[in-house]
Every structure is written in C-alpha cells, then in structure tokens.
Amino acid sequence: MVLLKTEGLNVAVVGVTGAVGTRMLKMLEGSPLPVKSFLPLASKRSAGKKVLFGGKEWVIEEANPDSFTGIDIALFSAGGSVSKQLAPEAAARGAIVVDNTSAFRMDKDVPLVVPEVNEKALFQHHGIIANPNCSTIQMVAALEPIRKAYGLKRVIVSTYQAVSGAGAKAMLELENESKAVLEGRVPEPEILPVKGDKKHYQMAFNCIPQIDLFQPNDFTFEEMKMINETKKIMDDQTLKVSATCVRVPVEISHGETVYIEIEKSGVDASEIKNILSDAPGVVLQDDPAQQIYPMPADAAGKKEVFVGRIRRDPDIENGFHLWVVSDNLLKGAAWNSVQIAERLLKLGLVKFDRA
Amino acid sequence: MVLLKTEGLNVAVVGVTGAVGTRMLKMLEGSPLPVKSFLPLASKRSAGKKVLFGGKEWVIEEANPDSFTGIDIALFSAGGSVSKQLAPEAAARGAIVVDNTSAFRMDKDVPLVVPEVNEKALFQHHGIIANPNCSTIQMVAALEPIRKAYGLKRVIVSTYQAVSGAGAKAMLELENESKAVLEGRVPEPEILPVKGDKKHYQMAFNCIPQIDLFQPNDFTFEEMKMINETKKIMDDQTLKVSATCVRVPVEISHGETVYIEIEKSGVDASEIKNILSDAPGVVLQDDPAQQIYPMPADAAGKKEVFVGRIRRDPDIENGFHLWVVSDNLLKGAAWNSVQIAERLLKLGLVKFDRA
Incomplete structure (x- = not known):
C-alpha cells in the first residue's frame, strides 16, 4: 500500500x-x-x-x-x-x-x-x-533485447489472446458460456468477439480469429495495431511484421508464438536464452526437459513478460521461434x-x- | 447406416x-x-x-x-x-x-x-x-491446391489444438477442470499435456505449449510430426516447414495459423480463395465483412477442412496467411x-x- x-x-x-x-x-x-x-x-x-x-x-x-x-x-x-x-x-x-x-x-x-x-x-x-496495445507490449519487450544484440529483420506473430482484453463483461460472458456448455445449454453470446460488431459467437471451448474490427485489407484492427505499433515503438519502418490475432477461451494473459529472423548469422538458441535471462522485465522459462515453459495460468497476476520454447527454425539459419506470455491487464x-x-x-x- | x-x-x-x-x-x-x-x-x-x-x-x-x-x-x-x-x-x-x-x-x-x-x-x-497426424492432415489438405497452382516454398504453422487429440479422458479432464475453476476449486490435472510425461498442468482456461514429448532439438514430437510428415506427404524434402504446437481449452477441432511462401509472384489473395473454393474436401469460409471465418465450434462433427482469413503478408509479396480449422477426430x-x-x-x- x-x-x-x-x-x-x-x-x-x-x-x-x-x-x-x-x-x-x-x-x-x-x-x-x-x-x-x-x-x-x-x-x-x-x-x-x-x-x-x-x-x-x-x-x-x-x-x-x-x-x-x-x-x-x-x-x-x-x-x-x-x-x-x-x-x-x-x-x-x-x-x-x-x-x-x-x-x-x-x-x-x-x-x-x-x-x-x-x-x-x-x-x-x-x-x-x-x-501500446497489450499484445504488442509483451512482444516488443521480449524482442528488444534480441534486436539490440543481433538486429531484427522480420517478425511473424500468432496470438492466443485472453477475453479480458475485451473487458470485464467479456470475462463474465466466457464464464457464463462455459457453465452453459458444461450443463448442456446453448450459450447466447452478446459481446465477443467484438462488442460493436454485427455478429457474436460462442467463446467457450472455441477459438475466434477476430479481435477488433476488420480493416479494408482483411487484417483486423488488432493485427494492424501489432504491425504498426511494433514498427513505431522499435523505431524501424523497415522491420517486416505480420500478425494473426486469435481469441482463445482464457480469462487473463495472452500467449504468442513469435517467429523472428535476426540480422546476425551463426547465433545459437542458447545465446538468445542467455540474453533474455538478463533482460529487464523479462523472465526466461525455458527448460523442455523439465517441462518448463510459460503458460497464461501462471502469468496471470504477474508484471513480467515470460518467454520460452526458444529454438532455431529447422530450415532457416537466422530464424528462431519463441513463445511469449504475459498478463494482458498488467504489463499489457x-x-x-x-x-x-x-x-x-x-x-x-x-x-x-x-x- | x-x-x-x-x-x-x-x-x-x-x-x-x-x-x-x-x-x-x-x-x-x-x-x-x-x-x-x-x-x-x-x-x-x-x-x-x-x-x-x-x-x-x-x-x-x-x-x-x-x-x-x-x-x-x-x-x-x-x-x-x-x-x-x-x-x-x-x-x-x-x-x-x-x-x-x-x-x-x-x-x-x-x-x-x-x-x-x-x-x-x-x-x-x-x-x-x-x-498422418491430425494437425498435419488438415494443413496439407488446405495447402495442396495452392501448391499445385503456384508452388510452395515455405510453411510456418502455429496450432490451436483441441484436447480430444489426447483422447477421451483428456476431454473429460478439461470438463472437470473447467467446472472446478468455475466453482472456485483448484483443478487436479492428471493427464494433460501428455499422459506419459512427468508433470501435468491445468488445461481449463489455459494454453499449454507442449503436445507430445520434447525431442532433443527442443521441438515437441507433435511439432516434428508436422514438419516431417508434411514433407513426406507432399513428397518434397526441400519444402521449408516449421511448427509450434499449442494445446488450447477446446474439446474438438484444431485451429492453425499457417504462413506460406509460394513460388509464383504476383498472385492475389482472391486467386487463392478461388482455388480453395473449388478444392476437394476443403470449404472456404472467408468473408471478413460478414464476419465469416472458420471456428472450431462450427467445424466439430464435420468432415471437411475449413479455410479462411486468407490475406497477403504486408511485407512479403509471395507470403500469405491462412487460418485452417478441422475436426481433429474426423478428417484428422x-x-x-x-x-x-x-x-x-x-x-x-x-x-x-x-x-
């Protein structure tokens, strides 16, 4: 206090x-x-x-x-x-x-x-x-230490976003729908995926590939936020960024699979892990042998950005994959x-x- | 009958x-x-x-x-x-x-x-x-018509996989855990993410970035299945494929964000939509203005592979993004x-x- x-x-x-x-x-x-x-x-x-x-x-x-x-x-x-x-x-x-x-x-x-x-x-x-947008914040917090060390050319992100990003009423909607489905009743969605859009879909035990309204280029506004905000925050309009944003039946904490291509060649995944283990605001959770990786249920209520599943792309020398999780209501x-x-x-x- | x-x-x-x-x-x-x-x-x-x-x-x-x-x-x-x-x-x-x-x-x-x-x-x-593996089947069914028309160089997939892929008991575990969480009780996971692995994590209202056991290269066996099986089925060992597989709290039907790079230049997303609308076993559900896109809740119980959210990568001329959903127990x-x-x-x- x-x-x-x-x-x-x-x-x-x-x-x-x-x-x-x-x-x-x-x-x-x-x-x-x-x-x-x-x-x-x-x-x-x-x-x-x-x-x-x-x-x-x-x-x-x-x-x-x-x-x-x-x-x-x-x-x-x-x-x-x-x-x-x-x-x-x-x-x-x-x-x-x-x-x-x-x-x-x-x-x-x-x-x-x-x-x-x-x-x-x-x-x-x-x-x-x-x-910035919640899904953007956790991604750039994880990527900045890597960019500083090796340069960054390209980002492709797929999100697993919690319903709390759509507000407290969306959280309640997920709870009520979940109860309905478990009791064999038909849910009656009124908010998700987007309160102001025409149609509403069941979120419980479902994935909805729409967050915010669709733009003329068929990306959603959430996806365009991730693309444009990342370039602005990282101050690099040449950075290639693309995003697909999907809502999942989770209350709090967004997950993201992030594919990156760095400038420097010959970097090993273990070097990226080392860098992230020292990065401000970032917690490395990456020990596959012990089944240690970030999960929304663990990240909820915490202020840090959690990163794991770091590995090199099997076919691209400068390509790496990460899994990034953070409480969308806190760091986000x-x-x-x-x-x-x-x-x-x-x-x-x-x-x-x-x- | x-x-x-x-x-x-x-x-x-x-x-x-x-x-x-x-x-x-x-x-x-x-x-x-x-x-x-x-x-x-x-x-x-x-x-x-x-x-x-x-x-x-x-x-x-x-x-x-x-x-x-x-x-x-x-x-x-x-x-x-x-x-x-x-x-x-x-x-x-x-x-x-x-x-x-x-x-x-x-x-x-x-x-x-x-x-x-x-x-x-x-x-x-x-x-x-x-x-083949469920997550591989639905992806290659969606990609083959595109490859036939334009050639295919590269695939990066992130999965949103239903618990039924881990069997009937995993489905029951998700139901029981969901009830527990909604009633304020602490779930006691015994099966997911992988029955035979050491630790078990809550699946309800969570995402788990582990499907099947981890391999020495830090990919999971599920991810390696997607990589190796795709190359074998499409009979192309030069095809670049990478995968991140994540379990989500859905009972039936896997979702996948699929990024592809095709050989041919100058192709428009609308041409890919046309090809998929005629493809065997594939149903195109892609009308953002009407909020039409595939969702696991709609695909469950159906035999087809549903594809939507098709759009060109903003920075890569030959790069396209797709969202692919199918009932993992049926077509999968x-x-x-x-x-x-x-x-x-x-x-x-x-x-x-x-x-």
Missing part, C-alpha cells in the same frame, strides 16, 4: 471501475510513486461509488474536462472515445496523460512507450503518452501505464509541487 | 471404444464401403462389451494376432504400441492396415496418405498404410482413415471375396 504523501503527485485514473482501471489502482498502490491525492474518475453510472486507495476511501467522480485541474498524471483506460474527448482537455490543464486506448497511438506527436524498449521517447511528449495495460508514470518522474518530466 | 452385404469386406476396428475408434465406426456406417462383417477389437478391459454397427450388435473382442485372419481392412487407433505389435501381424494375415498412430508413419515402405493430396502413394503399400483421424479405405477399394487395391 502506498503511503499518501503531504507532497507529491495528484493522480487521476479515468475508467477506474474497468478491468484495466481496477488494476491501475492496484499497480499505483504498489508503486513507489509519491501519490499525494488520488482522483478516481469514471462514467456517470459509477459516479458516487467509492474505491479504496492507500487505505482511504475516495469517491468516484464523473470525468469531465475540469476534473483534471490540478492533476499531475492522468491514467486513461475508459475507451477510445473518452480519451479522444478528454485526454486533450487534461493535457491542456497541465496533466500528463498516459492513455491506454488506441486513440492517439499512431499520432506523430504522441510517444508510444514500452519503458524497456523506448523510454527515451518520453522526452518528446506534448502532454499525451500512449500505452495497467502496469505498463504506471511504469511510464514512474519513468516520467525518474526522468524529471513531471513537474509537481514539492513545497 | 451401412447395409451389411452378403458379399463385401470384412472390416476390423482396433481401439473401437476410443475417441477416434467410436468415430471410425460412425464414418464406416456412413460410407458406401460394402461391409460384410464388422469386427470390433479393443483391449482386454473392453472385451465382451457390445457395439452397434449397421443396425446389429457386435461383441468386442480382445485384439490378438489371430483376430485378423480373414479380415480385409483393419483400421487401427489404439496407440502406437498396439500398432507396432499387431499391425504387422494383421498385414501378414492378408489384411490391409490403415494405422492412425505414429508407429509407421515415417517408414519408407509405408505410404502416409491424405487422399486429396497423395492418393497415388497407396499403390506402394505393403500391407500397412499410415494415417477417423474420416481420413475410412477415406483411405474407400480409395483402396476404388483403386482396386483391396482383394476380397466377391463370389
């Missing part, structure tokens, strides 16, 4: 009741950030309810432009439309926004940051910093956002009243 | 009580094969029990070498050790064995057959024909075996008493 300081940061969380928002609160509580005051913000529906933070009750307020007066750092995770409307208002009032939606990620003036990869991009911020969202806030402070980029 | 003929084939099914064996029986019933007599074989434990076939009850016998005297076709799906012991005995007694285990798949003298791909290999049989096992038996008859390779 964070000790509230007499001097320190005024922090707001927008969307504090959601799957990510509740975890932003927990990550803030566990962070050394000096939080002086906490402002939980949400939609009108949740206004008036209370949340516990730092051992104290705080009343949820409806988010509006003036909510951000006096706020130093505002963490947003209430959907793209809320961010589009309120993040610029917050920034105009002097808050630094860390936004977990896709609203500003590809804006030239908005740094898209995974601290282990491109912390320095924070110096270019103009009030809004974007938190809440923790990466709080981590950005911590780095902002460390880099001297947050001005607040120390008097 | 098959009408039992006064002249026709004497057919045995070894492992008739298993997840695949029960489906072999159903596929045989639905087949135009002229079955004169049916011999259900299993382990001692099941001997004496009865099964219905062709509207008649048949008593299960314990499989032993002399069981196969007078048998024309024997379908095996009772595990590799049973096949290793009894398939040669059956062949020595004049039966043609279609073996669904991995026991003989890579033997030079044993054809490894997916009828839509390499039916002609049946002419080379010496009494035993191997049915029972149906492919019965289909082989049908082709044997059609090609005049089964000698039986027509008098």
Whole structure:
C-alpha cells in the first residue's frame, strides 16, 4: 500500500471501475510513486461509488474536462472515445496523460512507450503518452533485447489472446458460456468477439480469429495495431511484421508464438536464452526437459513478460521461434501505464509541487 | 447406416471404444464401403462389451494376432504400441492396415496418405498404410491446391489444438477442470499435456505449449510430426516447414495459423480463395465483412477442412496467411482413415471375396 504523501503527485485514473482501471489502482498502490491525492474518475453510472486507495476511501467522480485541474498524471483506460474527448482537455490543464486506448497511438506527436524498449521517447511528449496495445507490449519487450544484440529483420506473430482484453463483461460472458456448455445449454453470446460488431459467437471451448474490427485489407484492427505499433515503438519502418490475432477461451494473459529472423548469422538458441535471462522485465522459462515453459495460468497476476520454447527454425539459419506470455491487464495495460508514470518522474518530466 | 452385404469386406476396428475408434465406426456406417462383417477389437478391459454397427450388435473382442485372419481392412487407433505389435501381424494375415498412430508413419515402405493430396502413394503399400497426424492432415489438405497452382516454398504453422487429440479422458479432464475453476476449486490435472510425461498442468482456461514429448532439438514430437510428415506427404524434402504446437481449452477441432511462401509472384489473395473454393474436401469460409471465418465450434462433427482469413503478408509479396480449422477426430483421424479405405477399394487395391 502506498503511503499518501503531504507532497507529491495528484493522480487521476479515468475508467477506474474497468478491468484495466481496477488494476491501475492496484499497480499505483504498489508503486513507489509519491501519490499525494488520488482522483478516481469514471462514467456517470459509477459516479458516487467509492474505491479504496492507500487505505482511504475516495469517491468516484464523473470525468469531465475540469476534473483534471490540478492533476499531475492522468491514467486513461475508459475507451477510445473518452480519451479522444478528454485526454486533450487534461493535457491542456497541465496533466500528463498516459492513455491506454488506441486513440492517439499512431499520432506523430504522441510517444508510444514500452519503458524497456523506448523510454527515451518520453522526452518528446506534448502532454499525451500512449500505452501500446497489450499484445504488442509483451512482444516488443521480449524482442528488444534480441534486436539490440543481433538486429531484427522480420517478425511473424500468432496470438492466443485472453477475453479480458475485451473487458470485464467479456470475462463474465466466457464464464457464463462455459457453465452453459458444461450443463448442456446453448450459450447466447452478446459481446465477443467484438462488442460493436454485427455478429457474436460462442467463446467457450472455441477459438475466434477476430479481435477488433476488420480493416479494408482483411487484417483486423488488432493485427494492424501489432504491425504498426511494433514498427513505431522499435523505431524501424523497415522491420517486416505480420500478425494473426486469435481469441482463445482464457480469462487473463495472452500467449504468442513469435517467429523472428535476426540480422546476425551463426547465433545459437542458447545465446538468445542467455540474453533474455538478463533482460529487464523479462523472465526466461525455458527448460523442455523439465517441462518448463510459460503458460497464461501462471502469468496471470504477474508484471513480467515470460518467454520460452526458444529454438532455431529447422530450415532457416537466422530464424528462431519463441513463445511469449504475459498478463494482458498488467504489463499489457495497467502496469505498463504506471511504469511510464514512474519513468516520467525518474526522468524529471513531471513537474509537481514539492513545497 | 451401412447395409451389411452378403458379399463385401470384412472390416476390423482396433481401439473401437476410443475417441477416434467410436468415430471410425460412425464414418464406416456412413460410407458406401460394402461391409460384410464388422469386427470390433479393443483391449482386454473392453472385451465382451457390445457395439452397434449397421443396425446389429457386435461383441468386442480382445485384439490378438489371430483376430485378423480373414479380415480385409483393419483400421487401427489404439496407440502406437498396439500398432507396432499387431499391425504387422494383421498385414501378414492378408489384411490391409490403415494405422492412425505414429508407429509407421515415417517408414519408407509405408505410404502416409491424405487422399486429396497423395492418393497415388497407396499403390506402394505393403500391407500397412499410415494415417498422418491430425494437425498435419488438415494443413496439407488446405495447402495442396495452392501448391499445385503456384508452388510452395515455405510453411510456418502455429496450432490451436483441441484436447480430444489426447483422447477421451483428456476431454473429460478439461470438463472437470473447467467446472472446478468455475466453482472456485483448484483443478487436479492428471493427464494433460501428455499422459506419459512427468508433470501435468491445468488445461481449463489455459494454453499449454507442449503436445507430445520434447525431442532433443527442443521441438515437441507433435511439432516434428508436422514438419516431417508434411514433407513426406507432399513428397518434397526441400519444402521449408516449421511448427509450434499449442494445446488450447477446446474439446474438438484444431485451429492453425499457417504462413506460406509460394513460388509464383504476383498472385492475389482472391486467386487463392478461388482455388480453395473449388478444392476437394476443403470449404472456404472467408468473408471478413460478414464476419465469416472458420471456428472450431462450427467445424466439430464435420468432415471437411475449413479455410479462411486468407490475406497477403504486408511485407512479403509471395507470403500469405491462412487460418485452417478441422475436426481433429474426423478428417484428422477417423474420416481420413475410412477415406483411405474407400480409395483402396476404388483403386482396386483391396482383394476380397466377391463370389
């Protein structure tokens, strides 16, 4: 639990009741950030309810432009439309926004940051910093140490994504559908694969190869996020990236099979393992003889990115395969956002009243 | 239901009580094969029990070498050790064995057959024909029409495999674990990921990147099956193939993200869709605007291989991505075996008493 300081940061969380928002609160509580005051913000529906933070009750307020007066750092995770409307208002009032939606990620003036990869991009911020897509974050955190050592030419990723990426209601939908199927009833899906799309499909005991809406090129928006965000975060538009994103009946933690081609020849899988075993924010879990490899059920609730199943492609000398797992709500969202806030402070980029 | 003929084939099914064996029986019933007599074989434990076939009850016998005297076709799906012991005995007694285990798949003298791909290999049989691994069958069925049209250089596959591939008890384990998790109890896994391996992990609401035992090269045996069997079935040792196999909490039907590089340049995704829409045993389900794509829940119980999400790689002109789904117990096992038996008859390779 964070000790509230007499001097320190005024922090707001927008969307504090959601799957990510509740975890932003927990990550803030566990962070050394000096939080002086906490402002939980949400939609009108949740206004008036209370949340516990730092051992104290705080009343949820409806988010509006003036909510951000006096706020130093505002963490947003209430959907793209809320961010589009309120993040610029917050920034105009002097808050630094860390936004977990896709609203500003590809804006030239908005740094898209995974601290282990491109912390320095924070110096270019103009009030809004974007938190990347969950599936992108865990992948680039695992790939950056490899790129630094050997260069990176190409990435092909297939995802095994948890339903919590679609929010708390999608998690409940998976639970209810699972119960229905086990009891011999027919599930009645209303949310997944995409709340705003026309058709809804059973998620329980099924895989759905659609996350977010389809784009004109027949990739989904989730796949295009992985492609475009990876190039931006790694600051390499020549990097070849492709993605297929699939939702699986898991509540928390995304899995990813990641195929890479590195620049350097003659590298052995054991060297890549060595590099990842020392990498920040990454935990190597790779011992086939002992059946040790990452799994969503183990990663849930943890902040790290877990990597295993590392091996060379049988036919391509510079090709390697990895299996990457991380809690999509923590490193994929809440923790990466709080981590950005911590780095902002460390880099001297947050001005607040120390008097 | 098959009408039992006064002249026709004497057919045995070894492992008739298993997840695949029960489906072999159903596929045989639905087949135009002229079955004169049916011999259900299993382990001692099941001997004496009865099964219905062709509207008649048949008593299960314990499989032993002399069981196969007078048998024309024997379908095996009772595990590799049973096949290793009894398939040669059956062949020595004049039966043609279609073996669904991995026991003989890579033997030079044993054809490894997916009828839509390499039916002609049946002419080379010496009494035993191997049915490929489930995840391999559905992939090569989808890839062969593309290879015929454009040539094929490279395949990278990631699988989303159902637990029924590990047998009927694994399906029950997933159900029991799912109930436990939903009721807040801790599951006690005893079978998955691999019955014969040291550790067992929760499958419910989890993904496990291990199917079958690990090999010295850190690939699993399942992954090596996909690599080696694909090259053998497609009769191309220069084809580059790599695989990562992951078990997901689905009961029936495997999904696969398949990346391919074709020989020919300038091919459009729509041309590949056209080819697959006409391909034998393949059903194209690819209309992103209407959210139409294959899913395990839809494929279960069907004999076809379903393909969708076909699109060109954004960075590689000759690279394409596909999503392939099929019932692993049917086209992946029972149906492919019965289909082989049908082709044997059609090609005049089964000698039986027509008098």
